Amino acid sequence: xxxxxxxxxxxxxxxxxxxxxxxxxxxxxxxxxxxxxxxxxxxxxxxxxxxxxxxxxxxxxxxxxxxxxxxxxxxxxxxxxxxxxxxxxxxxxxxxxxxxxxxxxxxxxxxxxxxxxxxxxxxxxxxxxxxxxxxxxxxxxxxx
Numbered sequence: 001x002x003x004x005x006x007x008x009x010x011x012x013x014x015x016x017x018x019x020x021x022x023x024x025x026x027x028x029x030x031x032x033x034x035x036x037x038x039x040x041x042x043x044x045x046x047x048x049x050x051x052x053x054x055x056x057x058x059x060x061x062x063x064x065x066x067x068x069x070x071x072x073x074x075x076x077x078x079x080x081x082x083x084x085x086x087x088x089x090x091x092x093x094x095x096x097x098x099x100x101x102x103x104x105x106x107x108x109x110x111x112x113x114x115x116x117x118x119x120x121x122x123x124x125x126x127x128x129x130x131x132x133x134x135x136x137x138x139x140x141x142x143x144x
Contacts, residue, residue, distance in 0.1 A: 004106040004137070006034045009083070010096055011072040016111030020141035021072060024109040025079040035083040036103060037076065039069035040095045062089065097133035107137045 009024040011017050021037075028035040041062045069087050076083045088095040100108055108130075131138055 008105040008108045010110045013068045020111035025081045037083045038086045041065035041089045109139045
């Protein structure tokens with residue numbers, strides 16, 4: 001029995017996300033796991049004082065997130081991994097933890113770009129909150 005039966009790959013098309021996707025695909029192949037891919041349209045900035053932005057911009061960002069999911073599925077397929085795609089709108093920590101819980105995920109794999117404390121505060125990155133919200137293992141793949 002494999003230590004991980006269900007893997008959730010979180011993909012955002014960044015270089016770190018691509019590295020994490022490749023790492024997750026390799027692990028999924030080796031362990032023959034059920035694989036899920038999540039792309040999130042994080043619309044939290046829309047409710048953070050930027051509501052004067054047009055709905056057209058919102059639709060463009062949402063479409064880009066859907067295309068990111070499709071791109072990730074295509075990459076996985078090219079690497080010989082079959083994955084179920086999931087798309088959601090909302091806060092990344094909320095959406096990842098909700099999906100991981102509902103699918104009974106054993107391992108979440110996420111790309112991470114290291115930032116300083118100020119940059120993390122400014123951009124609202126809350127990776128530590130994710131660790132508090134899930135009951136499975138989390139692998140942050142850092143691009144060196």
